[in-house]
Amino acid sequence: MKLKFYKYQGAGNDFVMIDDRENSFPISTALIKRLCDRHFGIGADGLILLQNDEEHDFRMIYFNSDGNESTMCGNGGRCIIRFAKDLDAASDRMTFNAIDGLHHGVVDDKIIRLQMIDINEVEDHDHYLFMNTGSPHHVEFVDNLTSLNVVEIGRNIRNGAPYFEQGSNVNFVQVMEDNSLLIRTYERGVEDETLACGTGITAAAISAFVKKKVDTNNIQVKAIGGDLSVNFEENNHNFVNVWLNGPAEKVFEGEIEI
Known part of the structure; x- marks a missing residue:
């Protein structure tokens, strides 16, 4: 066939x-x-x-x-x-x-x-954030993204506590001086780093806003595979009218x- x-x-x-x-x-x-x-x-x-x-x-x-x-x-x-x-x-x-x-x-x-779907719950932990933007995403902010071993560290987080068998996608994000973000993502199911991840980029943008690392709700995000943007409205810790563009x-x- x-x-x-x-x-x-x-x-x-x-x-x-x-x-x-x-x-x-x-x-x-x-x-x-x-x-x-x-x-x-x-x-x-x-x-x-x-x-x-x-x-x-x-x-x-x-x-x-x-x-x-x-x-x-x-x-x-x-x-x-x-x-x-x-x-x-x-x-x-x-x-x-x-x-x-x-x-x-x-x-x-x-x-x-x-x-994207509305995001009504963001878990804000000491060293990472977690949310579901249509897929589950763990987000960590780092200082030197280019030198990070994304595959090894991401795989360990994806399979470890608190995710275990269900797993989570894992995103590492660096904030730039112009309020833009750099991102690298380890994707479950692919079980490797990918050139971009749309739901991860959405999670990264919202995480940067929650952590007050950016002062805008229209955020430019640069992945290995290309440039995207995320815009949204925040209403009492709920994120609505969320758009992924590129x-x-x-x-x-x-x-x-x-």
């Missing part, structure tokens, strides 16, 4: 995109893991299905590169907005369902804007035998 696929990337986060509006994709952990394999497959941080939704433009189903269905992926969400527009499955403004609920998306030329584009398309 030949499978038609598309490859998209947002800030270096890359995804195998499948138009599954006919519900024909044979979901299996082994198949998804092979398709995401960078040596024996297409290669990607994850695989995303675009499916029909009865009430909204479409539904997003996201799988990590380990083949397991996962929580929300911010850059994946931005990529599926671009994908839906390219397929003529949605207009420049759209709504879609994902595992964490309803999202709004906007295509503004090369900038793709994704409205480019997302098609890399290539093709067919693969499965």
